[in-house]
Amino acid sequence: MQNILRHIPKADKLLNSLKSEISSGLNLALAKRLIAEFLEGYRQDLLQGGEILDLATCAQTIAKEYYKITQKSLKPLVNATGIVVHTNLGRSVFSPAILQEILPLLTRYNNLEYNQEKGNRSERYVHLKGLFKALLGAEDVLVVNNNAAAVFLIFNTFAKGKEVVVSRGELIEIGGSFRIPRVMEDSGAILREVGTTNKTHLKDYQEALNENTAMLFKAHKSNYAMSGFVKEVEFGEIVELAKARNLVDYYDLGSGYFGLSGFENILQKFEPALEEITRLNPSLVSFSGDKLLGGAQAGIIFGKKALIDKLKKNQLLRMLRVDKFTIAALEATLNAYLTGKTDKIPTCQMLLKTKEELRNEAQSLAAQIPPLFVPEVVATKSYSGGGAMPSHYLESFGVALEAKNLAHFGLNEQRLEEYLRGFDIIARLENGALILDMRTLLEGDMQRIVEAFVALEQSKIK
């Protein structure tokens, strides 16, 4: 019995072979721990009649575990779902060109909170103020960690212990368990629901006002839509009412966007752009930095200077504040909008792709996938995502692989979807087919998809 244990290698011998297995930058502490764990397991194994392993096999087993632990978990994926702002897949794709531009700001010291002229302390938000004035004529701007934080900060600052009037049709829940009634409660504000689920009129807001009312609030419905016998009050009317009664009006836009040329027929037909909202002269508006804007995660608040000043005095801001990554990313992104260089912003580019471009890309992909799979070019529906236009799609093109053509590979569309997922390609299933939508493909993605199909064909032919 004890005899068999003499096959257990010495720890330092194992360490030496591990060092030759893993050439650069071996984490010694981790390696030693893995060796100890391995030896303990191996000992148990041998005592139970397990197989005797040679030194190299032992080292390789430990190396495998070492690589599993030291490998990075986040990795790039191919988004072939056609959903442009896909929260599970990292939301907006950040611009490689803008990343290059801001690199020196992130890797060197900078004037984040420094007034170079006066040689004293300044505020990080000043870098964005001029941009918002130029783009929207907004008096002032403030940026926090995300739009959920913006909503919370605004309620907490202006409506703690006071009433916020909201339509029952806008008491939304969006992904990641963000519920308006709950956020309001946690912020200290008192929810005053008005209207009914399907219909809210201006007089519902008027009748709800009392001496404890602080704010009139509107929320973008984001991930749901109502149709049929419905009525909601336009934000412009809410702004007018708030002004007349000396209250704060606030619109949580969710996904705000600038009205680029080409958006008239896709986005602006359904939802107002930031420019149109600003024309209503609102008190406060907030939106996400990484939805349709195509920048970095942030909650962007703009509006009246006196109100923004009050937000800045709230202690909570210190907890919700953003770092230089976010400020640099947003400054450069907004500058691209201001100077008409939105071809640098992938989200804008994807939304603006024409049907002709998309059809050409689909044809090119279909021609490269091995013909045995019978790839077909099909018209598809892609979505802006991020809560914008939940019930409207963007006409797109893609490549479909139908279940009936996969059978001779021993596959169906679900199995193919799983296989592609293993290849870092996320596709979508629709009516017995796997669809690869062209709208959300980036440079190099098509090549990756072709490689996956070629490898699959070869593995099936063997």
Ligand SMILES: *Cc1c(COP(=O)(O)O)cnc(C)c1O
């Ligand atoms: C997305 C969204 C939010 C939350 O924004 P985050 O930037 O994800 O925190 C809040 N309100 C609405 C209406 C939204 O669509």
